[in-house]
Amino acid sequence: MTDRSHPAGKPIRTAITDEDGIDFAIIELFFFAYRDFTSDPDQILSDYGFGRAHHRVLHFVNRRPGLTVAELLDVLKITKQSLARVLKQLIDTDHIVQLQGPRDRRQRELYPTAKGRALALALARPQSRRIHAALEDSGATERALIERFLEAMVNPELRAQIDIAPAKTSGKSHGDH
Numbered sequence: 001m002t003d004r005s006h007p008a009g010k011p012i013r014t015a016i017t018d019e020d021g022i023d024f025a026i027i028e029l030f031f032f033a034y035r036d037f038t039s040d041p042d043q044i045l046s047d048y049g050f051g052r053a054h055h056r057v058l059h060f061v062n063r064r065p066g067l068t069v070a071e072l073l074d075v076l077k078i079t080k081q082s083l084a085r086v087l088k089q090l091i092d093t094d095h096i097v098q099l100q101g102p103r104d105r106r107q108r109e110l111y112p113t114a115k116g117r118a119l120a121l122a123l124a125r126p127q128s129r130r131i132h133a134a135l136e137d138s139g140a141t142e143r144a145l146i147e148r149f150l151e152a153m154v155n156p157e158l159r160a161q162i163d164i165a166p167a168k169t170s171g172k173s174h175g176d177h
Contacts, residue, residue, distance in 0.1 A: 036130070037127060037130060038052065040123075040126035040127065040130070041055050041123040041124075041126065041127060044119075044122055044123055044126075045123070048093070048119070049089075050089070053076075053078070053082065053083075053086045054086050054089065054090060055123055056076055057072065057076070057083070057086055057087060057090060057096070058090065058095060058096070058112070058116060058119060058120045058123065059120060059123070059124070060072060060075055060076070061096055061110045061111065061112050061116070061120075062112045062116065062117055062120040065110075065111045065112060066109045066110070066111060067109065067110050068101065068107050068108060068109055068110070069083070069087070069098075069107075069108045069110065070107070072110065074161070075161050087110075090116065093115075094113050094115050094116075095112065095113060095115050095116035095119055096110055096111065096112055096113065096116050097110075097111050097112075097113055098110055098111075099111065
């Protein structure tokens, strides 16, 4: 609740600009691009009562079947408590199965089900169409340049988590088993 007993500051009537080298134009483009990039999946997810956290879990479990809960926590940078609720819903609705690790019984490996794979693909298709259309509309001929730019936006110590080729980081089989 706002404390109205103090006089309000003087309103600033001019827009913030690129003061101190801040690149507001690119920041704003990221806001709008992200809003639209997530809008189609958000609509699909709402039909399931799911949100963006469910989308991220489905994405990474489908990209890296056999990913452990600990590895997923590391990739998503969320708390166990946050993941537990989302994961329980995805398991209860038969989108993901959780299996005991073959070497360490305390370890839990996550795998998509056919239902989970279908939903992950349904969420990715409109995003992929949007990316392809944007590349075509912008005349971007150098996809690798865009990939390098986006990778450079990731904290350097976390770049190893980027999974352009699914088998690159997990070392696990990526079959349907």
